[in-house]
Amino acid sequence: MAKLLMIPGPIEVAPEVTAAFCVPPPGHLSPPVIAAHSRALKNMRAVWRAGADSQPFVVPGSGTLAMEMAAVNLCQPGDRALVVNTGYFSDRAANMLRRRGAEVVEVKAPIGEAPGPAAITTALDHGKFKALFATHVDTSTGVRVDAESIARAAGARGVLSVFDGVCATAGERFEMADWGADVYLTASQKAIGLAPGLALLVASPRALAAREALTVAPPMVTDWLEWRPIMAAYEAGEKSYFATPATNHILALDVSLASLVKEGMDAVFARHEACAQRFRALWSELGLSMVPKSEALTANTLSAVRFPKGASGPQVLAAVSEAGVIIAGGLHPKIKAEYFRVGHMGYSSSQEEHITKTLSALRGALS
């Protein structure tokens, strides 16, 4: 039997999602694919809690491509961007923005913490920024930022806000329209619940207007102005082509998003929280400390946990694997060998057998 994949992406996928994917590749203009595309784009707004005037994009690629699309469509050389840095993927966002020629300022915090509201508003008040970039859940530390307060602080100052939700979207509460966030982005292989292969993002009207106002166009394949009419056509059930959509993925995305919408996003967020609590109960039972410094900063989609004193990290991971479960090692370069990560998002958070098997593999390996 295949081992259970409990890492922070890729994750286990629901059998009905795999079944939708596993068909001979259909054409991108075939009526079932266009219908699935149309439903998926509409359902993205529901899952993102985005306004009717927002634009969802489904593009073949990874989460990193979704990040790049946000960076290059909002910023051009000389623009100023603020990065709320909580770890590995915030570093990546800052590097991307610098490559685009933006002037980047970072607000940082010690590992396991997030910059506080005062540091963020002070930076916003003094920096003349065009855009703010934050990682909703940083996969390297398991730290979740207070996306609502950051989005509201940026919006109140006329600064565009972008949230990397690759390890959060459809696992952690996010209210794009209500909080006034401008871009929320993710990838198919995390809590959305598909195989790797799609970059998924939704842009607000303000974000779309910012792209239109650029004088230095982004590279063609990342350009929202190329993709937008295509997405609008697919949503309207019409044939269109710019770059070939990942057709099997579109069929799977339709199934996965429909099931999230059917369950209801409040229930989806509550399910992730309840599942995360069971993992936290194990860490406290075993006397282990998590990388995030407080409960308020601790993500529900994954656990980042320090190894017990004197334990060999590779041996713990091997013992868990021996029990049939794959977990991940550390990712943050400064503490890489000191901790491990367990993904508990998406399909597995709804499967009692997955949860109990993982908890017992971890208990066996760590006690």
Ligand SMILES: *Cc1c(COP(=O)(O)O)cnc(C)c1O
């Ligand atoms: C996984 C992840 C990414 C990168 O996604 P890829 O699909 O590997 O490119 C970016 N940001 C966060 C927060 C992630 O967890």
